Amino acid sequence: MLSFFLEYESECNNNHKNHLNLYRKSFILKNSFSSSSSSYYNYLNFRKIYRINNCGYNYNYNYYNNKCTFFRRWQTTSSPPSSPSSSSPSSSSSSPPSYNSVIDLTKIPAQDIRNFSIIAHVDHGKSTLADKLLELTGTISLHQSHQQVLDKLNVERERGITIKAQTCSMFYKYKGKEYLLNLIDTPGHVDFNYEVSRSLAACQGSILLVDASQGIQAQTAANFWLAFNQDLPILPVINKIDLESANTKSVISQIENSFGLDTTDICLISAKLGINIDKILPKVIEKIPHPNGDINKPLKAFLFDSWYDTYVGVVCLMAIVDGKLQKGDKIVSAYSELKYEVSDIGIMYPEQVPTGYLHAGQVGYAILSMKVAAEAHIGDTFYHYKCPVEPLPGFEPAKPMVFAGIFPVDANEFNKLDESIKKLTLNDASVSVQKETSMALGQGWRIGFLGTLHMDVFQQRLEEEYDASVIVTQPTVPYKIVYRDGKSKFVRNPSEFPDPDEMSYNVVELQEPMVMATIILPNDYMGVIMDLCGGKRGEQVDYNSLDEHRVMMRYTLPLSEIVTDFHDELKSRSSGYASFDYEDMGYKASDVVKMNLLINKKPVDALAAILHRSQVQIVGRDWAKRLSEVIPKQLYEVAIQTAIGGKVIARETISALRKNVTAKCYGGDVTRKMKLLEKQKEGKKKMKMIGNVELPQKAFYDFLSKGDPQSKKNKK
């Protein structure tokens, strides 16, 4: 391996050496920790694919190979792969610029650039199509294209979902001219809508991908409106035409009727089989306008994404709106007015490839010696030092909508978990973190997420990438307390809920967050889904027929009802055919109460919940029963109760048991008896005392993670 470096280094020019150094760093990085260590995520994120092209040889190394051997594969090809279906005489997959021929972006004017995104409902094939386009343009090899190159996180590949939008540049020759195409692959799940909105801000158009057998779904509509509201041209494309159940005719009419899009010569493709993929990029070039920036104006650079890299710090993804940005330039953030120097700049191809330069219309990365991820304010505008410009409108920061307490299963792991959470949040600015202390669970954190899938993903990453064992409490939405003096406060933790005295003297109103849900489903399931929404306190506001088989219904629903088992119920009652999406609708007065869980009359703070009064009986009984099933028998009777204020809702009783650990020691072996009693004492240290009841931490874990509907893994 090292001999390869020496041999190879001698052949390389300086530019290659830079790559090689990065490459070597990742080698060291890879070998310095295990897959479960805390740095593993950074390693995964650091480089998935490293690709060096020298003297006509491609050395492709894919080291996004979890638990991999370092050199999983070397590939030697003399030419880039071509599309299996590339047939158009006017277009061709051009030889992509190689790493040793420094990519000269000064020769690519804004007129020859297209910045576009792929938007769609979950699983309609965005990432598969993105991979195929990268393969068609020779940006990745055929081998890599089966690996969903742009889904970089372990959890994205495991779950088959995109969580983080990814940007990649491609070079494509069309009618004798070379174009620079910047593609952004976006997530489909509603929790990550924020990623879609900010990606669209860096684009001049979108491909709207629709599954030929499923047709328009809830997130197809939501993403269409996001792009439409930003005045972006939208190119409809129908995917999965290879499926037997494909019904392209009906999907075309849905696209026309629901969105009013022109479907003459619409692309009908199979991203999986590569059918008609070559028809897409010519359409992108012809139908999506080029960026309008002026290279001669003062610099205006728009920050639309960022992530943290252990070695270089924060990497910023920028769209250059006007002017040009070069390595060594001194620039200022319009948001913080902090000054930075550009230490590296280039394009994502698909990994970072330095170009030393980006100009108006181009999209790429810049490293600005930012030390902490929080300095990269998404939506910020950068300008040259002493050349201020009018900042671009920017975005509202992502708003966490679901809050839960996270505690280590073993209290000794607190510091390690603290480090892991800090590292994980470096690359996920949408998470809000606050320390919290619980009588029952000890020290932990109250963490805010965009939704329950986001929460699930966060927990999975903590467990898999940082080897953490955590207890996650019941998720809560932010409730609003309106006081008599006109002030209001948001409550994100049941422990902050006003007590009965405060309620009667000080509080005028309690409010809960509402959403507007869009549900698309086959006609046959309408009745059961209307029942479901009614049971969740939903109110129908709209109803539309999409075609003769499917309807679109709109309901206002409390957010708290959606973050519980709504999605699972929707899928199971509609045999998987219904899809839904929601948007924020503000707050509405609501009769919410705090339910306490008491063990021998002592409330357990970690197991309190804020609920609508109508749910108290059902949830109260269920909780008391479930907790009684996970608490081990004690030496005396234990009463488990759920209560609102002083009013008991439900009660379960665990009968007494005296566990005599020395019972099996017949005869008079005193030392053995002593040993067993010592062991029992050790075990007791791991117990929590709730009143006079000893509770193992595991009981909380079992209660919160097993029977609880909210902790069931969220399906897409």
Ligand SMILES: Nc1nc2c(ncn2[C@@H]2O[C@H](COP(=O)(O)OP(=O)(O)OP(=O)(O)O)[C@@H](O)[C@H]2O)c(=O)[nH]1
């Ligand atoms: N039969 C068939 N399957 C396809 C096609 N394109 C994608 N798929 C499959 O559909 C599934 C979802 O594809 P993805 O590319 O992950 O979908 P996505 O839209 O990126 O999903 P999210 O990122 O979760 O929103 C995968 O199992 C793909 O193999 C196609 O043209 N035909």
